[in-house]
Amino acid sequence: MSYMTRRFFMGSTAAVMVAPLPAFALNNEQARSLVDGLVGEINTVIDSGKSETSMYREFERIFRQYSDLSYIAAYAMGVDARRASASQKKAFTAAFTGYISRKYGKRFREFIGGRLEVQGVKKVKSFYQVRTMAHLRGESPFELDFHVSDRTGKNLFFNMYIEGINMLLTEREEIGAMLDRRKGNIDAMIADLKSAG
Amino acid sequence: MVVLLTGGALTLAGCTVPGPDHPKAEVFDPYEDGNRKTHEFNRAMDSALVRPAAKGYVAIVPEGIALSVGRFADNLGEPTSAVNHLMQADVPGVARNLSRFVVNVTLGFGGLFDPATDLGITADDSDFGETLHVWGAPEGAYVELPFLGPSNERDAVGKVVDVFTDPLGYVLPTREANIATGVKITSKVGDRGRYADIVDSILYESADSYAQGRSMFTQNRRHDLGIDNEDTYISPEDINTEGF
Numbered sequence: 001m002s003y004m005t006r007r008f009f010m011g012s013t014a015a016v017m018v019a020p021l022p023a024f025a026l027n028n029e030q031a032r033s034l035v036d037g038l039v040g041e042i043n044t045v046i047d048s049g050k051s052e053t054s055m056y057r058e059f060e061r062i063f064r065q066y067s068d069l070s071y072i073a074a075y076a077m078g079v080d081a082r083r084a085s086a087s088q089k090k091a092f093t094a095a096f097t098g099y100i101s102r103k104y105g106k107r108f109r110e111f112i113g114g115r116l117e118v119q120g121v122k123k124v125k126s127f128y129q130v131r132t133m134a135h136l137r138g139e140s141p142f143e144l145d146f147h148v149s150d151r152t153g154k155n156l157f158f159n160m161y162i163e164g165i166n167m168l169l170t171e172r173e174e175i176g177a178m179l180d181r182r183k184g185n186i187d188a189m190i191a192d193l194k195s196a197g
Numbered sequence: 198m199v200v201l202l203t204g205g206a207l208t209l210a211g212c213t214v215p216g217p218d219h220p221k222a223e224v225f226d227p228y229e230d231g232n233r234k235t236h237e238f239n240r241a242m243d244s245a246l247v248r249p250a251a252k253g254y255v256a257i258v259p260e261g262i263a264l265s266v267g268r269f270a271d272n273l274g275e276p277t278s279a280v281n282h283l284m285q286a287d288v289p290g291v292a293r294n295l296s297r298f299v300v301n302v303t304l305g306f307g308g309l310f311d312p313a314t315d316l317g318i319t320a321d322d323s324d325f326g327e328t329l330h331v332w333g334a335p336e337g338a339y340v341e342l343p344f345l346g347p348s349n350e351r352d353a354v355g356k357v358v359d360v361f362t363d364p365l366g367y368v369l370p371t372r373e374a375n376i377a378t379g380v381k382i383t384s385k386v387g388d389r390g391r392y393a394d395i396v397d398s399i400l401y402e403s404a405d406s407y408a409q410g411r412s413m414f415t416q417n418r419r420h421d422l423g424i425d426n427e428d429t430y431i432s433p434e435d436i437n438t439e440g441f
Binding site: 068069070071073074075077081084086089090092093103106107110124125126127129138140143147149151158159161163164165166168169170173174177178180181192196 | 222260264267314319320394395398402403404405408409412413416417419420421425427430431432433434435436437438440441
């Protein structure tokens with residue numbers, strides 16, 4: 001594709017993307033800058049050479065700052081949230097935050113010696129998909145997508161796709177299985193969650 | 198013609214098709230009971246044999262050598278990928294696989310190194326499961342295969358057919374063919390060791406390792422085949438977050 005055609009193509013797609021949603025606050029640049037910041041922080045942590053435990057603490061801080069934790073927790077609990085009390089929901093969100101920080105922190109730790117690169121942004125439904133490439137030592141690069149929304153009034157990511165694997169869906173299945181194992185007892189599941197991940 | 202081909206692919210793959218009410222994003226798993234038994238067998242095999250072998254392998258073999266074994270095994274897969282891309286009428290894919298194979302065999306010391314990637318000819322693997330997908334065969338039911346792990350009917354048929362689509366299988370003398378098979382198995386053991394943390398976390402730390410494996414395999418495979426269905430993306434308005 002020549003430069004002119006490519007530019008025309010990009011120009012026209014941008015027009016199509018913007019036209020139907022004139023009032024939408026979050027835009028490509030903002031979604032991208034959120035993920036730029038996030039990727040920068042992850043890269044800093046994995047380059048820091050810190051101990052495993054202090055890295056998880058850092059990843060938890062990054063999750064709290066960059067992700068929509070109440071959405072991720074609510075989605076993971078799914079329909080069982082209907083019978084959860086207010087205090088169970090609060091306790092679940094707190095335990096779940098530590099759990100995903102450890103679980104996904106472990107995956108990010110495997111990026112040591114590698115790097116994440118932001119590739120591009122695309123609008124999907126009411127949110128933005130920011131594609132990054134993970135370059136790991138001795139491996140073919142793979143896709144890591146962040147789904148960004150301003151639902152809360154802040155730009156935050158609410159879902160992540162690692163090589164096509166959807167975090168929200170995978171965690172809903174896992175939390176469902178943890179509940180099944182405890183015969184549906186929410187408090188017992190929350191207690192298990194504190195040491196899981 | 199298309200109908201005939203699609204019909205042929207369907208018959209060939211012999212896949213079970215879910216009913217019209219089955220949600221697209223959900224994995225179709227009518228053989229769950231049997232699959233779970235196979236899963237328990239695979240888990241027992243892993244903890245008794247594969248995992249210890251893999252741990253030993255990464256402990257003894259220097260990382261550089263393990264990576265070379267992996268690259269050598271990957272390169273042996275290029276001819277199969279080329280044949281499959283040909284069957285998919287993907288000419289650039291065929292060219293890519295053949296140039297990678299030639300470049301890596303010659304400049305990469307028989308395939309121990311991957312100079313093709315450095316030259317910008319990045320990997321693009323294929324298999325007969327993908328060919329069936331391109332021909333229009335449905336994914337079929339989820340199956341967990343003994344030793345091989347998560348799969349589906351279409352990919353299981355693909356694995357059997359790929360035993361015959363490998364040109365090296367016809368070209369190499371028996372001894373060299375056996376060495377090639379040995380290298381491929383060693384490379385799989387190496388992968389188990391290299392990705393030990395993530396595999397362990399799925400197999401031994403998740404609440405339902407069968408369900409996690411089923412879900413992750415299916416999502417990843419659909420992504421590899423380019424079935425990225427944006428309709429299945431979860432929207433930020435889908436859930437009531439009150440109280441969380």
